[in-house]
Amino acid sequence: xxxxxxxxxxxNMVVARNIFSTEGVLLLSADTxxxxxxxxxxxxxxxxxxxxxxxxxxTIPYGxxxxxxxxxxxxxxxxxxxxxxxxxxxxxTILQNLDTQQFKAISDLILDDVIKNRGAMIxxxxxxxxxxxxxxxxxxxxxxxxxxxxxxxxxxxNLKELALGALLHDAGKMLIPQEILLKPAPLTNDERKLMExxxxxxxxxxxxxxxxxxxxxxxxxxxxxxxxGNGYNRGLAGTNIHEYARIVAIADVYDALTSDRPYKExxxxxxxxxxxMSLANTHFDPVILQTFLNQIALYPLGSIVQLNTDDIAVxxxxxxxxxxxxxxxxxxxxxxxxxxxxxxxDLTRHLTTFITKVFTLTEVLQLGANSTRQTNLQQTFEPTx
Numbered sequence: 285x286x287x288x289x290x291x292x293x294x295x296n297m298v299v300a301r302n303i304f305s306t307e308g309v310l311l312l313s314a315d316t317x318x319x320x321x322x323x324x325x326x327x328x329x330x331x332x333x334x335x336x337x338x339x340x341x342x343t344i345p346y347g348x349x350x351x352x353x354x355x356x357x358x359x360x361x362x363x364x365x366x367x368x369x370x371x372x373x374x375x376x377t378i379l380q381n382l383d384t385q386q387f388k389a390i391s392d393l394i395l396d397d398v399i400k401n402r403g404a405m406i407x408x409x410x411x412x413x414x415x416x417x418x419x420x421x422x423x424x425x426x427x428x429x430x431x432x433x434x435x436x437x438x439x440x441x442n443l444k445e446l447a448l449g450a451l452l453h454d455a456g457k458m459l460i461p462q463e464i465l466l467k468p469a470p471l472t473n474d475e476r477k478l479m480e481x482x483x484x485x486x487x488x489x490x491x492x493x494x495x496x497x498x499x500x501x502x503x504x505x506x507x508x509x510x511x512x513g514n515g516y517n518r519g520l521a522g523t524n525i526h527e528y529a530r531i532v533a534i535a536d537v538y539d540a541l542t543s544d545r546p547y548k549e550x551x552x553x554x555x556x557x558x559x560x561m562s563l564a565n566t567h568f569d570p571v572i573l574q575t576f577l578n579q580i581a582l583y584p585l586g587s588i589v590q591l592n593t594d595d596i597a598v599x600x601x602x603x604x605x606x607x608x609x610x611x612x613x614x615x616x617x618x619x620x621x622x623x624x625x626x627x628x629x630d631l632t633r634h635l636t637t638f639i640t641k642v643f644t645l646t647e648v649l650q651l652g653a654n655s656t657r658q659t660n661l662q663q664t665f666e667p668t669x
Contacts, residue, residue: 285335285353285586286645287409289549293323293334300335301408302359306419308367332544335408338586338648353585354404357397357427362410365390365426369451370419376489377458384493391426391447398430399443405604406431407584409542409550418457418465421539426451428535429528432576436531448496449503450532456486456504468546480516483508499528507532512566522569530569534560534576537567552642554582557607582607583639588648590641594618596651597629606632612639616651 285300299316303326311329312322318336326334357365372386410424429450433443457465460482464475471479486504490496506520506529513521525533541556551559557577564570583589587599589612597612614626631637643651 286338286588286648287333287335288645289333289544290323290327290331292646293318293326293336295319295323298337300337303331303334304363304366305329306366306370308363332546333550336645338588338645353407354401355408356401356404356406356431357394361393361397362423362427365394365423366419369422373419373422373455373458376455382455382489382493384495387451388448388495390423391430391451392444394423394426394451395430395443395447398427398434402431402434403604405579405581405602405607406553407581407602409553417543417545418454421536421543422451422454424539424543425453425532425535428539428576429531431579432531432535432572435575435579436572445497445500446503446528446531449500449528450535452486452490452496452500453503453507453532453536454482454486455489456482456484459485459489470547480508483517499526502526503528503532505529507536509533510567511569514566525569527569527572530572531576534568534573537563538576538580553580553584554642556580557582578605578607580607581610583610583642588615588643588651589639590643591629592638592640595626596643597626600628601630603632608639610639 288297295318297318299312299314299318302314303311305311311326312318316322368386368390372383376382406428410420426447430443430447433446438446457479460479464471464479467475483505487501490501490504491498493501503526505517506525509515509518509520509525509529510533511522511525511530513519538556538560541551541559542553544550557580560568560573560577564573581602583599583602585599585602588596589599590596591612591614595614595618596616597614599610600613601611603610609631611628611630611632613628614623616622617626629637631639
């Protein structure tokens with residue numbers, strides 16, 4: 285499967301994953317063959333992109349593996365979590381009331397899934413409508429932060445505190461004017477200053493809740509502090525920033541980088557990895573950052589890549605901690621000929637071979653068309669016996 289912008293969808297493309305609204309309503313199920321009316325409906329819901337099945341890889345032996353990419357949390361958990369966060373945050377906006385028990389139940393649900401799937405890597409980007417960004421973002425940050433806490437060896441008490449605080453880290457945004465929160469363009473300086481107040485506002489809400497641990501509330505307060513002391517609200521640095529907040533700061537930025545926004549397309553995982561690594565020691569705790577990044581598939585299963593040999597291949601295996609060196613299966617040789625059963629290359633063993641490019645779905649479809657023409661041309665000029 286591959287992610288594609290809604291604007292590039294075409295009739296007869298096949299949906300690869302169930303598509304839900306922010307309210308948890310199933311819009312289209314996996315395996316739906318798209319028509320023009322359905323594409324228009326997806327545009328109306330404000331979805332920036334979806335996952336579709338990649339016809340270029342349908343015939344390779346790894347097709348089943350690629351279509352069943354393991355996830356850290358189950359689809360039903362994510363959908364339920366986004367739906368409940370949506371409702372709870374809307375109540376906070378309208379009624380100025382925070383249902384802490386609801387958030388505890390959601391964070392515990394996410395924590396249970398993460399613990400059960402602690403060996404899974406992050407392969408897929410969550411798809412969410414622009415107006416539901418904050419709700420999906422809160423859930424994603426909770427998943428990413430909790431997985432990091434598991435890898436750091438946290439006990440259940442610490443994990444519960446971390447998961448709850450991560451889920452609520454942006455609670456203060458519900459008190460920011462909607463025209464700023466949902467602005468489909470970069471913020472002005474004045475708007476950014478107002479937006480930055482969300483961490484103060486969130487902390488003020490959470491610290492007044494008797495059943496929310498104060499350390500969880502401090503995640504909302506400190507998640508925009510930077511490791512070098514140049515963040516806000518207090519300019520804290522290094523270990524003066526609570527470890528939970530240092531974890532959530534990383535998860536927060538990674539999810540923002542890899543999410544579609546009205547004014548920018550999502551970065552691919554390997555692009556986000558490079559950006560995050562460049563911010564080690566300045567924005568982020570370098571030790572926690574490495575733990576976090578070890579769980580991210582830089583080249584997710586099913587990615588179509590170009591090697592320095594000019595061969596085109598599909599990623600079929602990713603090993604935690606060795607994400608830059610996945611196993612790939614060659615689909616097209618350097619001349620552009622489609623291979624019926626190309627070689628499988630483990631890049632952890634073939635150290636002089638490396639990935640030079642990741643193809644978008646539009647590029648992949650063009651590759652498929654070109655390889656078909658190349659094969660037909662080759663067959664046309666092959667001598668007959």
